[in-house]
Amino acid sequence: MNRKAIIFHGTGAHPDVVWLPWLREQLTKRGYTVEAPHYPTLNAEPITTFLPKVLAGHTFDENTVLIGHSGGAALLLAILQHIDTPVSQAVLVAGYSTKPNTDDEPVLQDDYDWAAISAHVRDLYFINSRNDPYGCDDRQGRVMFERAGGTQIVRDDGHFGDENQPYPTFELVDRLID
Template structure:
């Protein structure tokens, strides 16, 4: 069965911005959808946080992973450490280096880019030219340059935040098979 896991961003939860909407869209297309709540995301160091995430989910060749902001950064570690190639990974407002002056415990010190690339058949990086947190098109380009895939650049801020309502994200619905 197709499954999708949608990871919220730092300080977020499964009920904000476009996560519930995308979950309903995918469920309507036959996906088994999980939108887990991880309050420790980007608070707890990734080395101790990642094993919990990996233990909570089943990953297979029909899995679609979607992450927003800190959840997208988490996807890099997930993809590096799983032992299967998932169907798709979509990183929205993702980043692989510190995007601003804040601590980013979700980031690893370094990445095995070849392992990450080998664990996703399709990779999408959706970033904005003007992201208030620095998760911008340059961050997307840094990941794209290392991993290939498809980079999509918009001018839509952070794609949802406390001051940016973003209840739907039709682009994501179209990207996911």
């Protein structure tokens, strides 16, 4: 079995921030082929034009695991809705499906087909924090969980990594992935 993981960074970030390089290394050691694309226009370009580029840049199958942080987690919702084959797992860290604050959020769709999202992933995890400074909090996680099912995990860990929050490792995410 050729297992693959695709890790999506957050808004204004890149693949070498916070725990993303560490997770790439952990998954590679476990035999995963890991993709960690850099999408500088994530959450700057409207999802209607951005999503087709993302879908064209990757292949998805039953051995694929998707991991996203913040804006990258919000992107996973659109990916899951629009792919035509189920993936193994999706882990949305500090994700959201509605505007979490007053900033523009072009990564969000106007609405979601929650049945399609849940039909396109075997195991779906929402990891949110009660004290997320950007509003990507446990209430956002609860909304997604109630609509798509899966597993919601609530922590008190800020944004799980940011400019002022060093977060070099994230053992929980590593443990969740088969």
